[in-house]
Amino acid sequence: MSTDTLAALAADLLSGRIRVIDLTQTLAPEFPQIVLPPEFGQCWPFRIEEVSRYDERGPAWYWNNFSCGEHTGTHFDAPIHWISGRDLPNNATDTVPVQHLVGRACVIDCSREAAADPDYLLTRERVLEWERHHGRIPPRAWLLMRTDWSKRTDPVAYQNFDETGQHTPGPASDLVRFLVEERDVIGFGSEAIGTDAGQGYHLRPPYPCHYFMHGAGRYGLQCLTNLDRLPPTGAVIFCAPLKIKNGSGSPIRALALVPG
């Protein structure tokens, strides 16, 4: 049966009945990285240095060296990223079960709300309303919050800072607990620079999505794009981090399979 499923999948991929959607932002120096107060340690932005380009440094080949942080660009957060998940088993990029890295995705369209209010917090009530239309979130599925934030191609608008900090949408604290405890999601995905809202430091607890998700061994995806090309239910996503020893996260090439 499974063999048949895979064969059918391969055939559907070939024929285009199943399409592959790229959920990944391009890794480029101009893509912004998360900002912390300057006295803290900082995440490296993506940087690239040319090694050779068919020249005296390497006559027949072109290649680069690049550097970035584990949390640069479209990336995966492992449970060990947060203090609440530090003692869990299999909590790092090299030990998370790979079975978890391919799974169903539910996509909630919050683009209208986020356009009206950059500090929009996705609530439990809003998710329950979504379930009335699309059915209950199945266990071990991803919840992806579509905000169209990725369409803010100007880094200033994408980061959206003012003197009180960053203003980007994210989940409310009670929603995160609900998703973990009552819907058993595998993780939460966001288009903004973090899974938590820009003002998430002022929620209780601070950064609830990091605190509760990682504390329960669940994962985070951020800087996703093309969520507007996913159906509310029915997509399968691939989000494997690099196998960094004891890594807290990793840039990924996030892909989704959707019906054609």
Add this chain to the structure above:
Amino acid sequence: MIPPLPRPKRKNPVLRTRAPLLPPGPRSRAALGLTAAAALGRFELQECAACGAVQYPPREACHRCLGVELPWRRQSGEGELIAETTIHHSHDTFFRERLPWRLGMVRLDAGPTVVAHLHGGCGTAPARVLVGARLDKAGQGVLVAFPPEEVPNMADDRQLREMTCDPKYRKVLITDGKTAVGQALVRAVCAAGAELVWVGHAEPWKKLPGLEQIDAMPGVSLVPLDLTDSRAVREIAGEIGGKVDILINNAEVHRTQGIASRSGIEVARAEMDVNYFGLLRLAQEFAPAMRARAADGQSSATAWVNLLSVFALSSFPGQGTYSASKAAALSLSQTLRAEMRPAGIRVIDVFPGPLDDEWNQTLPPPKVSPEALARAIVAALRDGVEDVYPGEVAAEWFARWRENPKALERELASQS
């Protein structure tokens, strides 16, 4: 009468950009003493420790008593112009393009008679003059006789401008406009008559005070510039590198860590990435274009300024990794100076003591204000010096370092 410097016309694009030439550069080791002082903006001559004779030209032994202990001492420069000439013909390629050229002989009140370039404000001999030392295009110390009193348009003198890097009517790039120092620099070079000022700014999503006011100033343009991003530096150099006459690299990462005070190397690496590699990236991308434009008419490429720190000379252990990054930058700046010399472009290193900035919040005064630092940099450009130690802390540490670097090392350690 010195005619005021005219606003330069736009370049005629059908004419070849001329190649830079230098005046004769070779000097004996003794004569380099004059250069070393001129690099600091000082006029010094040898004074015999045995008989007190002041001598010129510099030599290995005293012309009067053959004493060999000849320390360099600052001179007032006061003297009498006793003879002058105007040269209308020369086989030297540099002077051939700059004729006529006025020279004179000045009998210094201190004793010797010197040959000096004559500022246009000097009267005909005999006349009282004030001799000062300047660096010429070859980077060597030469003497210039000035009128004893300020005359109108003093800095606009045609011969003097061959030895200075006045920002007037020049196009300036300031690499970081987000700091108080950067913003003070923009105001200072605008006040000095700069034609155009490009102001770099990194990470545009981080709002820092003052940048919008700078952007609103006439003649000022913000340009995205992050010295950690090689491609971005290349792009902006491609865009404006062929127009920059004066590059002021004030971008820096300044943190206050030693070795033991913070684990890991992230802070040190961030300092090195901007303070050292950032300078390297800038130099690789901007220096070739500037060298090619070093003889591009009145407003040619003329100077490159690096904001270093007096900690580059000797580590301040409380800011040890910052000191190390500035020491690395100083070393690289010497290389840049060597590579810019054939084009006659001056590389100016600025070594302030602690700045009155956010990261020096807990250091007691005296601290250098951004405005004072900016004034010192503009003055260095106008005087054409190579090394500047603005502020009393820097001046004192520099003097102590020259006298006994080991003693300064101990003193700085005990201050940390």
